[in-house]
């Protein structure tokens with residue numbers, strides 16, 4: 499009898515389903531499209547959530563109003579798209595995405611009261627100009643256990659070995675003392691394959707490599723990080739958000755957007771806690 503009641507309960511609790519199976523997508527991607535992710539309505543991993551949009555409209559109308567339309571999370575015809583008005587503040591410098599080098603990075607951080615080291619040649623370093631700054635991706639270096647920013651040469655010059663990657667590997671480095679290293683103003687190879695290249699790809703996102711061993715791989719809180727470094731991480735990201743108009747939903751951990759999901763573990767602190775701090 500108890501088993502039977504339990505069975506009925508289970509059936510009912512799974513009765514609620516997402517409005518469309520194709521709207522079951524990664525929660526971070528959903529937020530980046532201007533949608534609202536809801537838990538417990540989709541099968542699969544916890545990050546796969548039911549994405550719905552409160553602002554569906556014709557894509558052309560959306561653009562004419564200054565929004566950015568995204569496909570896949572509105573019902574009906576493919577021209578009915580989620581209109582993300584928040585995205586209008588995303589592009590760098592101007593109202594529309596402008597290709598340029600981010601030569602203002604050092605000043606943005608310094609003006610936020612942070613200590614900044616300008617690494618020689620940073621203003622012209624990069625794999626070309628940035629297309630836009632739609633997101634900020636937080637990483638850890640998984641580097642040496644001692645020193646402020648022992649990963650500097652790797653992040654600046656790249657990795658050799660079996661799978662070589664040419665530098666720069668991130669625009670910014672963050673030392674254990676909370677000091678920021680401005681390494682490159684252009685595109686940096688930090689993101690790799692991501693869930694949505696138009697938002698999180700290298701040409702649309704700033705990469706920050708914070709010095710840390712990255713061990714233990716998973717734990718709650720940030721108690722393995724020096725407090726001065728963690729607080730500087732928050733302060734620096736806030737300053738970058740304000741300068742480039744990046745909403746907090748688009749401040750993500752590499753582990754949240756690297757595809758396939760699970761490919762990257764960094765950074766090894768909870769991003770929800772980090773994002774909450776950005777809003778305080």
Ligand SMILES: [Zn+2]
Nearest residue numbers: 637638752764
């Ligand atoms: Zn990473």
